Amino acid sequence: MSDDRLDAILEVLMSYARQDFSPRLAVSERRDEVDAIATGINLLAEELDGEVASRRELESAYDRLKTTQAQLGVAEKFAAIGQLANGVAHELNNPAAWVLLGVDAARRRLAHVRGLLGSDGPGAARVAAELAVIDDALTDAHAGMERMRAVINDLRTLSRADAEVPVELDLDEVVRSACQLARPAYLSVARLVLDLGSVPPIIGDRGRLGQLVTNLVINAAYAVADSSNEHEIAVTTRADGDDVVLAVEDSGPGIPEELLERVFEPYFTTKPSEVGTGLGLALVRKIAESHGGTARISRGTRRGARVEVRIPRARCETPAPPPASPQSVVRVGARKNRVLIVDDEPMLLRALASAIGDSHDVVTALGGQAGIELLAKDRAFDLVLCDLQMPGVDGVAIYESLASSAPALLPRFVVMSGGAVTSRAAQFLDKVRPCMLDKPIDIDQVLAVAADPRAHT
Amino acid sequence: MDEASTVTCTFRRDAQGVVHAVMRAGCEMTLADAKENVAMIFALGSSQRSRVLVDMRGVRSQTRDARQYFAGAEAEKATLAVALLIGSPVSRVLANFFLRLSPQRIPTALFTDEEAAIVWLVEQQA
Known part of the structure; x- marks a missing residue:
């Protein structure tokens, strides 16, 4: 066997050892023993190449399966939280209802008493002043209960974590609710700037879109949390052609260019493991895509990160009936x-x-x-x-x-x-x-x- | 001198006089590298022939003339016995070819276990 042919065999085998099965050995016209060995090696390489391709496909399928499983796990967790939130909202609603009704009734009666008392008589001015104090207190109590009602409604919105039948909805309304819910996360670290552009309706799942907005706002709050500077989180909506665009931007340190695309990968996180699961932005993209839209990240005008979500507007706009007044x-x-x-x-x-x-x-x-x-x-x-x-x-x-x-x-x-x-x-x-x-x-x-x-x- | 390094290898001479030559991960060895490495073994052995443990697990490729040089008379002047430590598929292929198809001027053996290799080397008579 000549050294050249031997070397060729060695080179090819070393390629195979490096997992590269593409090289093949030349088979000469002589059809001698070396050609027989080369033919055998080539045949084996064909088989190995096929098996490696199948294994790569399997590995890729396994990776996708793991990702889906992780997303299902998160969805399950959100569903459980949603169920709990819905239960809490339900339990709060009844006492809230009677407090609200009681306060309303007291205010009506107070107005009635004022009418009965009139402005004459001994001590009328003093009684009127006392009644004004009571009225103020009831007005404050009423405002407090109205706020509670808004929180309960927001909780109910978020708790619809299971996939719902898509309905026509106003993204601005979803954004307001979600920002209210995420308030504890950003309140002490940043000022929230809402610039909602009265966007056209979209078709979607209110609960999941609420989850999307909440994730983005909480992420933005985390991005600015470590810095002592004054920060802003800007949430904007606008119509752009056939899309409704939601953007959440923070004034934090931003995300390095090389990591921008990776932030949407499941389990990728820049937060410590005890804080982040690495699934927040993955879910954002998943929810956007399930609504026929997209989610992208870039450097924003406030130097921090800017996540932009595009969702197609509803095709047929049916004018909403005027609310009953x-x-x-x-x-x-x-x-x-x-x-x-x-x-x-x-x-x-x-x-x-x-x-x-x-x-x-x-x-x-x-x-x-x-x-x-x-x-x-x-x-x-x-x-x-x-x-x-x-x-x-x-x-x-x-x-x-x-x-x-x-x-x-x-x-x-x-x-x-x-x-x-x-x-x-x-x-x-x-x-x-x-x-x-x-x-x-x-x-x-x-x-x-x-x-x-x-x-x- | 008990330690040294080249572009493709690191070297250490232990208390028993065994020279440990570890090929760097991903190294692609040419004739020039082979010559430099043999010279370094010779220097570490104070111009005497040494028992050498060659850890090939990081090798990616080796040219034909480099293989021939290792199997030739120059390498024989620097080495008393060679234990080839293998593990990766490339090192297995390369070492087996080297062992079976090169003329063996000095005792050479393949190992996957470093301790066993050193025991064997120490047993080799001068």
């Missing part, structure tokens, strides 16, 4: 409307009855069972306000009972809900789509519905 509601006829309120919270029942009792004939039933029994004997109601979730007989059961025994009442059946926490309730809302009042109840809304049930149901 309580002031525009006109009482029909002189007769007071008869209203049945069914709820398992006695305090809420009392507060609601007190709030609308002056202008309507109110009958109350404490709990679903009492409601069914009452409706079996008396169905002369202009409106049935019924809590959705009650122990034992719930709002769904009452609705079903009326569907078989008194279907004429169904158009006057209004559901009060602090968030559907059971799948039975969620399915009912999805299927029947009844007229709904969200808890904590807004007294003006209740008055408007009670005054003209047919216009609202």
Whole structure:
């Protein structure tokens, strides 16, 4: 065997040893023993090449599987947090509702007392001053409760972590809710600058988009957290052609150029492991893509990082119906409307009855069972306000009972809900789509519905 | 001098007089490198023939004339016995070719375990 041929074999084998299976050995016309060995090596290389390609495909599939599994794990975690948040929101809603109604009722009564007292008489000025103090306190309490209601609604928005049927929605509204929820993360480290551009509607999943915005704002807050300088986090929305663009930008140190694309990789994080999972921005991109959009990162005008999310605008814009204005509601006829309120919270029942009792004939039933029994004997109601979730007989059961025994009442059946926490309730809302009042109840809304049930149901 | 290095190798002479020659990771050895390395072994052995442990696990390639030089008379002047420490696929292929197809002027053996290699080297008679 000549040294040249031997060397050729050695070189090829060393290539194979380096995982490069592309070189092949030349086979001469002589067809001698070396040619036979070379042919054998070439055949083996063909097989190895195929096997290595299959193994690489498998490895790539395994990597994708691991990524998906990680994302599923995070989605599961968010779903669990969402369920918990929804439960908490529901539990807070009832007491919040009766506090709000109570404060409202107290303010109305106070105005009434003021009218009765007039401005004459001994000590009238002093009483008026005291009443003004009480009124201020009640106004503050009312403002506080309104803020609580906003937080509860935001919690409910975020808790819709499971994939929902996409609906037409206003991204600005989602941004406001998410920023409110992320407030504790940025409050002490940066000033939030919201520049929302009244963007056209998009089709999407409110919960997931809320999660996207929350992740971006929390990430931005973390980016500026270590610095003692004054910082800003800017959240902007604007329309751009067929897209709605959301951008979150911070004034932190930014991300090195070479890492910009890597930040969207699952498990890639610049935070310490006890703080970051490395999945926040991966989820942002995943959510953007699941809405037919994109997520990109670059250096922003504030020197820090700027993440831009583009989501296609809804193709057919259906103008939203004008909201019903309580002031525009006109009482029909002189007769007071008869209203049945069914709820398992006695305090809420009392507060609601007190709030609308002056202008309507109110009958109350404490709990679903009492409601069914009452409706079996008396169905002369202009409106049935019924809590959705009650122990034992719930709002769904009452609705079903009326569907078989008194279907004429169904158009006057209004559901009060602090968030559907059971799948039975969620399915009912999805299927029947009844007229709904969200808890904590807004007294003006209740008055408007009670005054003209047919216009609202 | 008990320690030295070249572009492709690091060298250390231990208490038993064994010269440890470790090829750098990814090294591509040419004839010039081979000559330099043999000269360094000769220097470490104070111009005497040494027992040499060659750790080839980092080698990426070796030219034909470098292989021939290692198997030739010049290398024989510097070495008493050579233990080739292998591990990577490339080192296995290269060492087996070297062992089977080069004329063996001095005792040469393949090892995957460093301790065993040193025991064998120490046993080799001058």
